[in-house]
Amino acid sequence: MADYTIRDWHEGDDLQLMQIWPEAENTQAAVFRAKFGPDAEKPWQRTVVAEHDGVPVAAATVYETSLHSSRLWAYVEVAPDHRRAGLGGRLMQALRDAAETAPSGVVSLRSKVEPGSAGAGFAQWAGLGSIQRTRMIRVDAGALPQRALREDQDGNLDQAIEDLATGSLELTQAVWDFYRRVHEWDPPAEQSLGRVNRLFLSDEAEAYGAIVMRDGVIEARKNGKNAPIAAFAVSYRPLDADAPGREFSEDEPTEVLLGYDVDRVRSGGDVEQLLALLVAQYPVVIEVDDSMSILTELVDALLDRGTAHLEEETLVVADR
Incomplete structure (x- = not known):
């Protein structure tokens, strides 16, 4: 994991990530991708990026919303060629660390995944359990x-x-x-x-x-x-x-x-x-x-x- 560096979001990261990421697997992934961006305070948001040899290969974001404020939304995406190397876990920990600084005091995370998808498997590994099904x-x-x-x-x-x-x-x-x-x-x-x-x-x-x-x-x-x-x-x-x-x-x-x-x-x-x-x-x-x-x-x-x-x-x- 020494080849990976975790840093804050920089302008232009989205364009670089889109060059190596495949098409969004589903609607939810596309919606979450659109949330990547610079840190913000109102509403509160933090985004981190993982670089490999100076090239962005993964990103993760955590943010609050005013409609459902009892948990923070979280999303992690890693380029396919860099999965199963522990990078997703490092990014998830970065989100949990960032959540500790949320002004609302809320630290619990939530996300959306498709059943049977790689995202669902990762969420289970990260300790997130299903609380609702939407069709x-x-x-x-x-x-x-x-x-x-x-x-x-x-x-x-x-x-x-x-x-x-x-x-x-x-x-x-x-x-x-x-x-x-x-x-x-x-x-x-x-x-x-x-x-x-x-x-x-x-x-x-x-x-x-x-x-x-x-x-x-x-x-x-x-x-x-x-x-x-x-x-x-x-x-x-x-x-x-x-x-x-x-x-x-x-x-x-x-x-x-x-x-x-x-x-x-x-x-x-x-x-x-x-x-x-x-x-x-x-x-x-x-x-x-x-x-x-x-x-x-x-x-x-x-x-x-x-x-x-x-x-x-x-x-x-x-x-x-």
């Missing part, structure tokens, strides 16, 4: 039969589907309530609704439309109120939508955040109805954590039928 699921067009909205015995609708502006305070609150409840395994920090909207529903987040399912319309109307949101769907533009030469086809799925009121008894039916509407003509891709019990049951059934397909699976691994 990106493509749901085919027509995967679910559409159902009529529920009526009372007099034919009055007790459900409603409506478009809602992504700037809506009501929608922002519904999204945040859902997000907090399904992330109790890694509790998010308190956020203002303005910041929640910026994170999930703004132009910056590439959100461009939302529809909601309201339930209990009849009773709410008697009280002169809007019926509560039982389920919602927010659609997003692809990250590369504006890339030169980018073309779209009808069978290209739209990425959708699908959520629901965790406490409503009929949430499962409401989510299924809303998803059936979304895929009536075109496919969608939804992100499903195992903590999203209603969505998990629904997509597992669709996967069994062959009308949904696993596009990507990720494990969140962390110090315990």
